Amino acid sequence: MFSFTLHFCLLIPILPLLAVAQTNLNISLGSSLQASDDSPPWHSPSGDFAFGFHRLDNQNLFLLAIWFDKIPDKTLVWYANGDNPAPEGSKVDLTLDGRFILNDPQGRNIWEAPIRERANYAAMLDNGNFVLVNNESGYVWESFQLPADTILPTQVLEVGGKLSSRQKESNFSKGRFQLRLRPDGNLVLNTIALPTQYENDPYYVSHTSDRANTMNSGYLVNFSESGYIYVLGRNGNIANLTSGNIVPARDFYYRATLDYDGVFVQYAHPKAPRNGSSVQSWSPVWSVPKDICAEIQDERSKGACGFNSYCIPDSNLRPACQCLPGFSFSDPNNKFNGCNQDSVQKCEPGAAKPEDLYDMRVLPNTFWPFSENYQMLKPFNEDDCSRSCFNDCNCVVAVFADDDICYKKKLPLSNGMENQNRNGKAFIKIPKSDISSGDQYFPESNREKKDQTTLILVLSLLLGGSVFLNFLLVPAISIVFYGSYQKKQKFNRVPSILETNLRSFTYKYSC
Known part of the structure; x- marks a missing residue:
C-alpha cells in the first residue's frame, strides 16, 4: 500500500x-x-x-x-x-x-x-x-x-533503471549486487551471477506492486530535492522509503549508494564545517536491508560473503565475513569473495587413524541453510554428529540443528550466516598442521620402523667401513637424504575430497 x-x-x-x-x-x-x-x-x-x-x-x-x-x-x-x-x-x-x-x-x-x-x-x-x-x-x-552505484537528489529511476555495486571499495568493476525497479512496480535488491547478468531472487522488496490494480503500482523512483526517496504510483500515490531524520538539504549534501557489500544506504554530509571541526564524513541516514546476512535467502546465490564463508552482522548491521577454520580468503583484499581450503587431505580406510590426521572445530549458531546435503542423519545428538563427520572420509562440515538432525554438507558452502536466534552447531574437520602429505599413508608404527631401519643401516656402514670409505660415504649419504627430502617436498597432494562426495540425495532441510 x-x-x-x-x-x-x-x-x-x-x-x-x-x-x-x-x-x-x-x-x-x-x-x-x-x-x-x-x-x-x-x-x-x-x-x-x-x-x-x-x-x-x-x-x-x-x-x-x-x-x-x-x-x-x-x-x-x-x-x-x-x-x-x-x-x-x-x-x-x-x-x-x-x-x-x-x-x-x-x-x-x-x-x-x-x-x-x-x-x-x-x-x-x-x-x-x-x-x-x-x-x-x-x-x-x-x-x-x-547511473553507476549512486543516485542524487532530483534524480529518478524509471522501470528498468538500475544501480550496480562496485566489486570492492577501490575496485569500480561491476559487482554482484543490483538495485532495480521491476515492471511490476517493486524496487528490489538482488544478487547477480557474474560474469553473466542472471538475476537471483530479491533479498529486499519495496512492496509497491498491486496486482489487483496496476494503477496503484510504482512506476518511478524519485530522490526528491528535500532528501526523501519514494516510489511514485501511476495514480499519483507515493510510498516513502526514507526512514530516520532528514536534515535540511540546504546544509547537507545527500547521496544514496548501493555499497559494495550489497546494502543500499542514504548518506548525508555537511556542506560546511560543523562544531569547529574541519574533518567531516558521510553519515548514514537509513539503509536496507536491515540485516543482509539473514535476508539473502536464495539457494542459487552464494550469499553475502561468498562460498565457504559465513556472514556476521556488525554493530551497524553491515555484513562482516569470516572464513571457516582451515580456510582462507580467496582474495585477502576482498573478503566478500569467499574462501578456499588451506590444505586438502584424503583419509583412506586402513591408513592412519582419523585422530592422527584431523582436528574438529566448532562454530556455534552457524548455518548454511541452502547448501546441499549429501547425508542427513536422524535422530542424532551433537556428539553423534561430530563423531560421524570425524570418521567420514568425505565429510568436512556437518551441522547439528533442530535438536536431533545432523546434516553433512557438500562443498562449496553458500549463504553462510551466524544466527544467534537459533540454536545449533557447525563441526568443521581440518587437517592437523604437522601432518605432511606423504606421511599420511603410513601408519605411525610403520614410519617409525622405516626411520629406525634407515638409521641402523647408515650407522652400520659408517662404523664398519674404513676412514677413507667414511669420507666417501658421508657426502654420498647426505646427497641421497637431500634428494629424498626434495622428492618428499614435491609429492603431489591427493585429489580433493570435493571429488569424493557420495551420491547426492534430496531431503527437506533447514540449516
Missing part, C-alpha cells in the same frame, strides 16, 4: 529539463579532457560537482567520473568506465560532430555516450547531472540516465 505522508510537492516528478534552471557553464564542441593529474575538470556553476578524470589508487589508470568537489574525500557519484579504466594519457572529446568519446592514448575507443542525436554543447549541472544538449530537442544524453 502507498503512503500519503509526504508533502504534496513530492507528487510531481522532477523533469530533466527543469533542472537546467541555472546559469550553465556550457562546454563547447571541440573541448577535451586528458587523463592526467594536471588536466583540470569541468565544474558545475556552484562548484559543488566536477566532471573529469579520477586516478585509481597507486595506479596509472583513471575513471571518467563525477564527484563532490567541495569536500575533502572527493566522493565519486558517477563513473563511465569502471570495468575498463583508462590509461594515463587517454582523452575524452566532445567532437565537432557532436559525439562524446573516450579513447586511450593509441586512439582506441574505451567508452562513448549513447547519444540519440548530435549534441551542440555539454554542461555540468549543479545537481550533479552531466548533460549533452541539442539546441532544438534538449538533452540527448545525461549521466542521470546511466
